[in-house]
Amino acid sequence: MLHNYLTLALKVLRRKPFYTFISLFGISFTLMILMVLTSLFDAGLGKNQPLTKRDYLVVSPYAERSRTEPDTMLVIDTLTLAGGEVRYDTTEEIAQNVVSNSIGPMSYRFIMDNLVDLESAERVAIYSDGDFTDGFIDGRKFTFSSYYTNADYWRVLDFDFLYGAPFNEADIEAAAQKVVLTDKAARIYFGELGPDLIGREMALGRRTFTVAGIVSRPLADSPMFGGDIYLPVTTADARALASNEIDGGFSAIFEATSPRGRQAIKDEIEFISQNFQFPPESDYNGLRVSSATVIEGYAMATVQEQDPQKALRVLFIPLSILVLLFVALPLINLINLNVSRVFERRSEIGVRKAFGAEPRDILYQFIFENLVITVIGGAIGLLLAILLISYVNANDLLGITRLSLSYQVVFYYLLVILLFGLLSGLLPAYRVSRTNVAAALRG
Amino acid sequence: MIQLSNISKSYRTDTIETLALQHLNLTVPAGEFLSIMGPSGCGKSTLLNIMGLIDEPSEGQVVLAGQEVTHYNGRRMARFRNEQLGFIFQSFHLINDLSVVDNVELPLLYRKVGSKERKRRSLDALEHVGLSNRAYHFPNQLSGGQKQRVAIARAIVGRPNILLADEPTGNLDSHMGDEIMQILLRLNQDLGTTIVMVTHDERMARKTHRLVRLSDGERVS
Numbered sequence: 001m002l003h004n005y006l007t008l009a010l011k012v013l014r015r016k017p018f019y020t021f022i023s024l025f026g027i028s029f030t031l032m033i034l035m036v037l038t039s040l041f042d043a044g045l046g047k048n049q050p051l052t053k054r055d056y057l058v059v060s061p062y063a064e065r066s067r068t069e070p071d072t073m074l075v076i077d078t079l080t081l082a083g084g085e086v087r088y089d090t091t092e093e094i095a096q097n098v099v100s101n102s103i104g105p106m107s108y109r110f111i112m113d114n115l116v117d118l119e120s121a122e123r124v125a126i127y128s129d130g131d132f133t134d135g136f137i138d139g140r141k142f143t144f145s146s147y148y149t150n151a152d153y154w155r156v157l158d159f160d161f162l163y164g165a166p167f168n169e170a171d172i173e174a175a176a177q178k179v180v181l182t183d184k185a186a187r188i189y190f191g192e193l194g195p196d197l198i199g200r201e202m203a204l205g206r207r208t209f210t211v212a213g214i215v216s217r218p219l220a221d222s223p224m225f226g227g228d229i230y231l232p233v234t235t236a237d238a239r240a241l242a243s244n245e246i247d248g249g250f251s252a253i254f255e256a257t258s259p260r261g262r263q264a265i266k267d268e269i270e271f272i273s274q275n276f277q278f279p280p281e282s283d284y285n286g287l288r289v290s291s292a293t294v295i296e297g298y299a300m301a302t303v304q305e306q307d308p309q310k311a312l313r314v315l316f317i318p319l320s321i322l323v324l325l326f327v328a329l330p331l332i333n334l335i336n337l338n339v340s341r342v343f344e345r346r347s348e349i350g351v352r353k354a355f356g357a358e359p360r361d362i363l364y365q366f367i368f369e370n371l372v373i374t375v376i377g378g379a380i381g382l383l384l385a386i387l388l389i390s391y392v393n394a395n396d397l398l399g400i401t402r403l404s405l406s407y408q409v410v411f412y413y414l415l416v417i418l419l420f421g422l423l424s425g426l427l428p429a430y431r432v433s434r435t436n437v438a439a440a441l442r443g
Numbered sequence: 444m445i446q447l448s449n450i451s452k453s454y455r456t457d458t459i460e461t462l463a464l465q466h467l468n469l470t471v472p473a474g475e476f477l478s479i480m481g482p483s484g485c486g487k488s489t490l491l492n493i494m495g496l497i498d499e500p501s502e503g504q505v506v507l508a509g510q511e512v513t514h515y516n517g518r519r520m521a522r523f524r525n526e527q528l529g530f531i532f533q534s535f536h537l538i539n540d541l542s543v544v545d546n547v548e549l550p551l552l553y554r555k556v557g558s559k560e561r562k563r564r565s566l567d568a569l570e571h572v573g574l575s576n577r578a579y580h581f582p583n584q585l586s587g588g589q590k591q592r593v594a595i596a597r598a599i600v601g602r603p604n605i606l607l608a609d610e611p612t613g614n615l616d617s618h619m620g621d622e623i624m625q626i627l628l629r630l631n632q633d634l635g636t637t638i639v640m641v642t643h644d645e646r647m648a649r650k651t652h653r654l655v656r657l658s659d660g661e662r663v664s
Contacts, residue, residue: 001552004545011540351536354497355597356525356553358518437497441532442488 002368009369013376016341020373023337026330027377027420028384033326035385035413036392039403043219045298046406050157050218050225055259056122057156058266059297060115061223061251063273064306065284066101070094100283103306105129107248108233108241114272115252115289120264125149125156125253126233128240129223133231135189136203142188144181144204147227148236148250154180156255157225164198164213167232171212175234179209182217185228204229219402223301224253246287254291266291327416331424338428342366349432350440362433370425371418378417382410445471445494445605445637450503452489452660463489464500464660473604476631476638478648481657487641488609490657494639495528495607496520508604525553529598529636533610535590537582543593544569544578550601568596572626588619595626599636606630608640612647624650 013020047054077089106115108126116124126149133146154166159180167178179202186193189202193214202209209231218225233250234241240249254269256262269291276287292300296308305311342349349362389403452464463486471477479487492498493505496512505513508527515523529550537546547565556564569575572592582590591611598606608627612620624647630636640651648654656664 003558004541004548004552007545008538008540015540347536348538351530351532351538352549352553353521354495354524354530355550355601356521358521358553361553438492441497441536 005365005368006372008365009372012341012369013373019337019341023334023373024377024380026333027374028381030327030330031378031381031413031417031420032384032388034323034416035381035405035409036388036403037323038409038412039385039389039405040398042406042409043403044222045295046219046408048219048404048406049216050159051294052158053156053255054294056256056262057294058121058254058256058262058269058291059224059251059294060106060254060269060289060291061297061301062104063106063110063246063287063289064101064103065246066098066286066288067284068096068286069099071097098286101286102247102284104247105249105251106289107243107245108236108250109243110246110248111250111252114276115254115269118254118265118268120256120261120268121254122257123152123155123255125153125255126250127153127224127253128233128236128249129226129251130249133204133229135229137189144185144189144228145226146204147225147230148233149230150233153230153253156253159215159218159225162193162214162216163195164211166230167212172232172234176232177207177209177235178212178232179204180213180215180230181211182215182228184217186211186214188228202229204231207235217402219404222298223251246284262293327420331420334424335427338366338370338424339431342428342432345432346435346440349435350437353435353437354441359433362435363429366429366432367422367425370429371421374417374421374424378413378420382413444473444506444508445469445639446504446506447490447494448504448506450490450493450500450505452486452493452498453501462660464493467503467660467662469655469662471637471639473637474631474635475653476628476640476651477653477655478640478642478651479655479657480642480645480648481663485657486660487657491607491609491639491641494605495530496524521553525550525601527604529601529603529606531591531594531598531606531608531611533613535582535587535594535614537590537593537597539582542579542581543574543585546582546593547596547600549597554601564600565596568600569593571599571630572596586619587615588622591615591619591623592626595623595630599630599634602634604637606636606638608638610641610643612642612644617646620644620647 042048071094073093073095075091075093077091079086079088111126118124128148131146131148132143135142135144151167151169151172162183166180167176171178183193186197190197190200197211197214200211202211254265256265269289273287273289278285290306292308296312299311299315300306300308303311303314305314352362386405389405392398393402447467447469450464450467451462454461454463467490479490481487489498493500500513504511512520512523544562544565547568548561551561551564566575566578569578572595574589574592574596577585577589582593585593611627612623615623627638627640628650631638642648655662
């Protein structure tokens with residue numbers, strides 16, 4: 001049966017090369033774009049290293065300090081003149097007005113004093129970003145984006161260590177001058193990559209660090225792990241470490257014991273924010289330490305919105321609609337082509353029914369035929385996507401972000417192909433399965 | 444056996460009602476080769492379609508092989524057509540994209556018959572019509588007579604009791620028409636298949652057991 005359908009499907013495709021070309025073009029092009037888009041999202045948001053624990057993490061990139069003052073408004077409701085005397089009724093409203101606020105990363109001390117001992121967090125990663133450090137070798141200078149991190153940073157984020165190991169608590173305690181760098185940074189600085197780089201020295205700023213580990217560069221850029229080099233937090237500028245201010249250069253990532261545990265962390269951070277006691281001389285009297293899941297954090301950073309739920313809506317609703325439209329157009333086109341194609345085969349359908357085919361046999365046959373063309377289109381689309389992705393990666397067209405074809409992406413892709421095939425085949429097949437036999441055989 | 448009692452068929456368009464068949468009674472005993480003649484538009488094909496369960500009468504009763512089939516649902520009708528009936532059409536209605544043998548096995552696709560068995564029976568049927576050497580050709584590589592022989596092989600591959608032929612020689616020259624007629628006569632004789640044939644050709648009709656004439660939807664003989 002399937003053999004018969006398959007033979008027929010392939011014959012039909014070969015008989016109408018132009019129709020086949022249009023269909024295949026539509027399918028493969030759409031699927032290719034979808035695949036690249038999925039891959040782009042997967043690079044930024046997928047559970048790839050170092051974000052394998054993505055669903056366990058709560059990110060706190062910054063804290064917002066604000067000053068709120070009561071604002072009194074006196075409204076005169078009625079004014080009456082009685083016996084030469086003016087009388088009036090008033091309403092008094094007292095509102096809390098934010099008069100000033102300031103948002104930014106936190107100081108190391110603030111995080112250490114207030115946030116590292118959350119009961120609901122398994123561990124806390126602390127990191128600073130945005131620093132640049134000059135590296136010197138053989139009279140040449142390279143500027144590296146540098147991160148200062150604690151030891152748990154390497155447990156919360158599971159970087160792919162190509163060689164060596166991260167620095168540990170003892171190194172932090174001793175402010176050991178060790179460095180972890182990406183494979184790209186290693187190639188730039190040493191001009192090579194290999195296990196013998198471990199233990200080599202790097203001149204960074206005015207100090208010399210020993211290479212402790214080399215990690216492969218993450219797929220996508222992220223404020224959480226955008227560094228070329230990573231140094232123990234205790235080797236950072238002493239004044240920055242000692243600062244008593246709330247704001248500074250550091251952020252935190254909390255790891256929960258389970259994905260559901262993230263809410264407890266958020267609640268605890270909220271509690272700490274609300275009960276924070278400002279010193280009397282402070283300019284501020286309100287604190288909100290941000291807390292969001294990784295995906296919320298991504299949306300917040302992308303659309304520059306501080307409310308996680310709103311950020312998700314602003315980012316994903318228009319995006320979903322766009323993707324839906326993008327898929328719908330070729331889908332409708334394909335349905336249209338299919339309708340006219342199957343009606344050319346009325347006589348065949350008439351004969352099949354005369355010889356005992358039931359409507360569902362006809363339905364299955366035409367859906368199957370449509371799946372054949374979609375699968376062929378899908379295969380071409382996959383090939384095109386692989387070519388496009390390797391081209392994008394080879395030329396760094398998306399900056400730091402590199403696209404990859406993970407199992408997940410390919411899995412979603414297969415799902416989309418199946419759905420596409422079923423959807424575009426269903427309506428024409430249904431209509432044709434209800435063909436009147438006598439009429440089909442006459443015409 | 445085919446038994447049609449009091450069969451009427453009308454087609455209704457927006458304004459007019461056309462009566463294709465009027466209170467027609469016809470009995471075809473098992474094993475008979477019957478031909479139906481009449482001018483164009485007299486309802487011959489409609490009658491054949493009603494016997495073949497691909498059209499429903501507006502009125503009357505159809506009994507085929509002892510079963511009252513008039514009110515069968517679509518599924519039972521499809522099953523019945525598949526197992527009991529074979530069709531031969533004037534314009535052959537072969538599927539051009541399939542090889543001869545794949546065309547012939549079509550009725551068996553809708554039964555639970557394994558692919559080897561399907562092929563064996565299709566080749567048998569082709570041998571019966573003298574075309575086994577063309578099994579892997581395609582319809583457009585065949586002459587009209589050969590195409591009709593493939594169509595006959597397809598009609599008999601499922602061993603139906605009743606064969607319904609709608610002007611099977613209508614598109615063929617007289618020589619090829621004779622050949623086809625010989626095959627049909629042999630099927631009727633050797634296998635005892637009941638055959639109902641609609642034809643315009645008096646000469647062909649005379650070779651069958653009985654001739655029924657229709658005019659304006661009514662039997663005239």
